[in-house]
Amino acid sequence: MKKYLPLCLLVGLISLTALWHFSLKSAPVAEKAVPAVQYEKNILLIPLDGRPPCRQFVIDAAAIAGIKVQTPPTELQDYYSAPGDTAGMRSWLKENLAANQAAIISIDQLLYGGLLAAREQEAPEDKQQALINYLRELHQKYPDIPLLTFSILPRQTPQDTIDGYQERKDLLAYSRLKGRQAMGLSVDETELARLQSAIPAASLQKYLAHFAENTALNQKLIALVQEGVLSRLVLGQDDGEPYSIPNIEKEKIRQLLADKNISPDKVCLTHGADEIALTMLAAYTNNLTGWQPRIYTAYNHPRTPEKIMPYMAISMADTAREKIQLIGGQPVAAPDTADFILYLSANDYEQDTVSGRSQACQYISAQLQAHRQLALVDLSKHFTAQETILPLLLDSNTPLNELTAYAGWNTASNSIGTAAASASLYCAAIRQAATLDAAAAITQANIKFLHNRMLEDYFYLKADIDMVNHSLQKAGYHNTADLDLEHNWRWANNMLQNSMQKHLAAYKHAPAIQAPAAFSTPAGNFTLSLRDLQVELSYPWPRTFEIYLESTPYLTTTVP
Structure with missing residues (x-):
């Protein structure tokens, strides 16, 4: 004798099965490509x-x-x-x-x-x-x-028209002594007089006239x-x-x-x-x-605020104050009252600040988990990867697409200004987004800029630039700041593109990059997922100092 399920139970199971099937089939429908800004x-x-x-x-x-x-x-x-x-x-x-x-x-x-x-x-x-x-x-x-x-x-x-190694060296020494003297500091007057006599009068006049002009x-x-x-x-x-x-x-x-x-x-x-x-x-x-972004400045180490980085005349803290004032920002005393956190890291292995990178990563991760906007300035005293934070963030699977900004190129003023400005632009735009589509488009444009900076400032400037320069020098091309467009510039471009494409292949599949990024905005909440990342790059000028790099992130958005 066959046993049959009660009709009400059978209908219930069919309904549950249909609902489960519909849910499975419908899940991808909520995920769609992000529109253009x-x-x-x-x-x-x-x-x-x-x-x-x-x-x-x-x-x-x-x-x-x-x-x-x-x-x-x-x-x-x-x-x-x-x-x-x-x-x-x-x-x-x-x-x-x-x-x-x-x-x-x-x-x-x-x-x-x-x-x-x-x-x-x-x-x-x-x-x-x-x-x-x-x-x-x-x-x-x-x-x-x-x-x-x-x-x-x-x-x-x-x-450059003032030639001669010793002459240029004497002019720099003269400039530094005159600068100290103007600040009311004691200087070696004998050395100052010697330099003034040693420098050809025409060269000194030309040098000083440049500033007066x-x-x-x-x-x-x-x-x-x-x-x-x-x-x-x-x-x-x-x-x-x-x-x-x-x-x-x-x-x-x-x-x-x-x-x-x-x-x-x-x-x-x-x-x-x-x-x-x-x-x-x-x-x-x-x-x-009339918006004044409220900005909380945090540092990776107690000594970082007063640190003067290469090619700078002022400290990290003073540089941050300058850039915040320049963009019309307002400093605040706590992260929970800020529109974004400006996190300044300036590591120096000679002063043993590198050992604190793990704590810096933990701080950054905690702020992202709390859904706070964070702009990371990732500087290295010696321009090396070992002094930066980004590799540790990658290794710890921190969802890097949730960063508001990143910069770590060249000088502290360049990096702090770039990070503060791009973070301000994003925060200003996202607070005015009228729809979820608009908010997602703004965020996608921000993620593009974010990847541009991480790929160039870390992967190129902390690794590949030395590889390219050393390869050129081993082949006899000693002036990497003035390449031959017909010969070594093409070779340098080839090295750049091959090496950076290898970095990209690993980078875009890293869990820190693949992790869905959650965003909470005035227009609503959504999640962005990276499906692919492509990059165009080359040397814009016949030198290796900077590169042209444009990333194209392919993102999809999911609304809860």
């Missing part, structure tokens, strides 16, 4: 030069905020030691400004043709005045479009701010040291600003160069909405 504003950028940090970083980070950046055509732009077309650049700017809501303008590009050209060329009074007249005319033609300008103080390294230019630019021609002026310091002639000139400008009672919102001094356009972009977006 929608551009809502246009900004024109005259970059400091054609290198990616000065141009491409701004374009990619602006996408996070839904801003499309328009830059000059390649034929007008500088290329390594070849200056840009300043006359063509000015014409292009005047012709294209009307289609944009604001312009971020490098004075060095308009006057000299880029940063490298500014280090070597002279700008006498008539050349400076022609630029001042042009800026007035530009403002008169477009009075409602803000002109956000920046100019770089000369670095203390002598111009720049000070005269900056005085004219400050006057334009007072007239209302320029909406803002940022004066950066390239490759600074604690004591130098550039610091003397900077102090003159600082005193001028104090005497004229000019607000830092109008004219400010900062350390750094390459990152200034990006920080000005963040400041502009914050100013539009």
